[in-house]
Amino acid sequence: MTILSLLKFLRSLFWFLFPWLVLVAGAAILIPLDTTMPGVSYSGPLPPLSPKEQALQENLRRHVEELASRIGERNMHRVDALRAAARYVETQFRAAGLSVVSETYETNNEPVRNLVATIRGGIRPDEVIVVGAHYDSILGSPGANDNASGVAALLAIARSLAAEEARPRTIRFVAFVNEEPPYFKTGDMGSHIHASRAKSREENLIAMLSLETIGYYSEEPNSQFFPYHLGLFYPWTGNFIGFVANRNSTDLLFKSVAAFRQHARFPSEGLAAPAWITGVDWSDHWSFWEEGYAAVMVTDTAPYRYPHYHDREDTPDKVCFDCLARVTAGLINVVKVLSKQQLRSNHDTGIRGLNTESIHEMTQ
Numbered sequence: 001m002t003i004l005s006l007l008k009f010l011r012s013l014f015w016f017l018f019p020w021l022v023l024v025a026g027a028a029i030l031i032p033l034d035t036t037m038p039g040v041s042y043s044g045p046l047p048p049l050s051p052k053e054q055a056l057q058e059n060l061r062r063h064v065e066e067l068a069s070r071i072g073e074r075n076m077h078r079v080d081a082l083r084a085a086a087r088y089v090e091t092q093f094r095a096a097g098l099s100v101v102s103e104t105y106e107t108n109n110e111p112v113r114n115l116v117a118t119i120r121g122g123i124r125p126d127e128v129i130v131v132g133a134h135y136d137s138i139l140g141s142p143g144a145n146d147n148a149s150g151v152a153a154l155l156a157i158a159r160s161l162a163a164e165e166a167r168p169r170t171i172r173f174v175a176f177v178n179e180e181p182p183y184f185k186t187g188d189m190g191s192h193i194h195a196s197r198a199k200s201r202e203e204n205l206i207a208m209l210s211l212e213t214i215g216y217y218s219e220e221p222n223s224q225f226f227p228y229h230l231g232l233f234y235p236w237t238g239n240f241i242g243f244v245a246n247r248n249s250t251d252l253l254f255k256s257v258a259a260f261r262q263h264a265r266f267p268s269e270g271l272a273a274p275a276w277i278t279g280v281d282w283s284d285h286w287s288f289w290e291e292g293y294a295a296v297m298v299t300d301t302a303p304y305r306y307p308h309y310h311d312r313e314d315t316p317d318k319v320c321f322d323c324l325a326r327v328t329a330g331l332i333n334v335v336k337v338l339s340k341q342q343l344r345s346n347h348d349t350g351i352r353g354l355n356t357e358s359i360h361e362m363t364q
Helices: 003-030 052-072 078-093 144-162 190-200 247-263 286-292 321-338 356-362
Strands: 100-107 108-119 124-134 169-176 204-212 241-245 267-274 295-299
Touching: 052 078, 052 144, 052 321, 078 100, 078 108, 078 144, 078 169, 100 190, 108 144, 108 190, 124 144, 124 190, 124 286, 144 169, 144 190, 144 204, 144 286, 144 321, 169 190, 169 356, 190 204, 190 286, 247 267, 247 321, 267 295, 286 295
Parallel strands: 124 169, 124 204, 204 295, 241 267
Antiparallel strands: 100 108, 108 169, 241 295
């Protein structure tokens, strides 16, 4: 190829790519994102699990195998399995020493229920932290990662904190029914029922964490994908846990990420973005956003990483229980931090207001 031919080729390539470059640049400018998080994400080889984390790993495995293998697909097409999953969650909450309230309503003329277990706060009991995960699976899938992994972590966090002294704030653990389509973003969605009832009672829910599909990780290059231009800001290896919020939940997002990074030796990323970006509102946190509550989704990013998302191969052997144990241990500390630290108003929040000292303070 001559120099002239090469120059012509490069010019043609530039004009071919130019519209896409303009589109990406425009999106980067116009879409309001917070991608810079407090603290530093862990990097490097993962250390061996501690004895406590090893025990946690086995408990998580037991929960996932019970829900996704023994019970299996659980939804309104398999109501008996859905009820069996609810009974299992209820039994595990009670085994942790927690009382359980059934939040019952009807879907398709069938009674369904959320399971609610509470650790009442000792100083500010009217300020409530909600930790939730949905226990149903989509039609045709046993739902090991989506979302037995989230339920397993929910149960483990509840057991760990129930064994300690009461925290200043109330911590409410909720296993939601009917998160999956066709009920997603409808009045029959379990989290919608819970959030709307809380709003009608004027409950002071100051934070909500939605544990959604948190068990799949990969060290393979290009194992992680993103919508729009988000790949400009995040790694393309799917070995991290993600924290996702809307713009009104940035303070909760920053505090959650800071606490996780302070206590967990596992990679993490955070994002505050408009809800219309594909995937940002794809779980139970959406219901709380609708009622004006601050909420964050904790996720392995589901379809942007997991090759068995919403299919029959979403089985327990696909879950990285070593990783899930590390993430769950980190989340236990996140909930501890949120249960005692001051959360600012959703207005006037931003990373610029968080210096090194304030980050350290919020994680103690």
